Amino acid sequence: MTLTRDQNLRYARQVLLPEVGGAGQEKLLATRALVVGAGGLGSPVLLYLVAAGVGQITIADDDTVAISNLQRQILYDTGTVGLPKASSAEARLDALNPEVKITALQARVTSENVAALVAEADVVVDCLDNFGSRFTLSDACVAAGKPMISAAIQGFAGQLAVFDPAHGGPCYRCFNPAPPPRSAHARPCEETGILGVVAGLVGTAQALAVVKFILGLGDDADGFVTLFDGLAGTTRRVRLARDPACPCCGAKN
Numbered sequence: 001m002t003l004t005r006d007q008n009l010r011y012a013r014q015v016l017l018p019e020v021g022g023a024g025q026e027k028l029l030a031t032r033a034l035v036v037g038a039g040g041l042g043s044p045v046l047l048y049l050v051a052a053g054v055g056q057i058t059i060a061d062d063d064t065v066a067i068s069n070l071q072r073q074i075l076y077d078t079g080t081v082g083l084p085k086a087s088s089a090e091a092r093l094d095a096l097n098p099e100v101k102i103t104a105l106q107a108r109v110t111s112e113n114v115a116a117l118v119a120e121a122d123v124v125v126d127c128l129d130n131f132g133s134r135f136t137l138s139d140a141c142v143a144a145g146k147p148m149i150s151a152a153i154q155g156f157a158g159q160l161a162v163f164d165p166a167h168g169g170p171c172y173r174c175f176n177p178a179p180p181p182r183s184a185h186a187r188p189c190e191e192t193g194i195l196g197v198v199a200g201l202v203g204t205a206q207a208l209a210v211v212k213f214i215l216g217l218g219d220d221a222d223g224f225v226t227l228f229d230g231l232a233g234t235t236r237r238v239r240l241a242r243d244p245a246c247p248c249c250g251a252k253n
């Protein structure tokens with residue numbers, strides 16, 4: 001596959017980078033991504049992946065746009081309130097880059113549908129806002145040998161990690177073995193609050209991690225979690241080792 005004239009124009013600024021080049025752009029165009037959750041994290045993730053030319057993207061989200069989403073979910077506008085997020089996102093993203101093949105599923109990821117969704121993806125992007133679905137998605141990714149790039153946000157804080165146990169890295173359960181009991185750390189943002197720009201910051205960092213993963217750049221997949229503190233203005237990267245006793249990817253499984 002060689003880039004067309006239009007592709008060379010659209011992606012010119014990133015193709016200029018020696019770390020990307022024409023070969024890297026072709027990799028992006030050939031990649032199939034599954035983005036689960038089209039909310040505060042999914043908005044910047046989808047906008048940047050589509051702008052960068054990630055070739056095929058499936059969006060899974062069962063929610064509809066609410067007015068209280070617009071403070072952070074920048075894919076949507078006042079005119080889309082009440083409409084399904086998946087199809088609204090598809091329309092917005094199609095206008096941004098019609099070359100990307102978007103599949104919009106108005107569906108929640110469940111134990112029934114997750115294996116089929118993950119099987120069709122080269123890279124899985126976890127933009128979920130609840131632990132239950134995140135564990136379902138993570139376990140399916142480990143079973144299928146697919147990488148999962150995961151982020152979470154709360155208040156002024158966020159975290160981000162690339163999980164690729166098929167290539168020696170940790171899985172999500174190495175980091176978080178089981179869903180936590182309902183606590184201050186496990187409550188959804190409609191109860192605890194979130195600053196919109198923090199969702200934008202962490203989601204944009206997540207999009208960068210996806211692009212780097214596709215291009216084979218950096219060492220994120222070797223096992224790190226990045227912790228963002230928007231109030232302090234700091235970012236910390238902490239080593240995250242694979243757990244040999246992990247209930248999902250450990251030696252006993």
Ligand SMILES: [Zn+2]
Nearest residue numbers: 171174246249
């Ligand atoms: Zn594990």
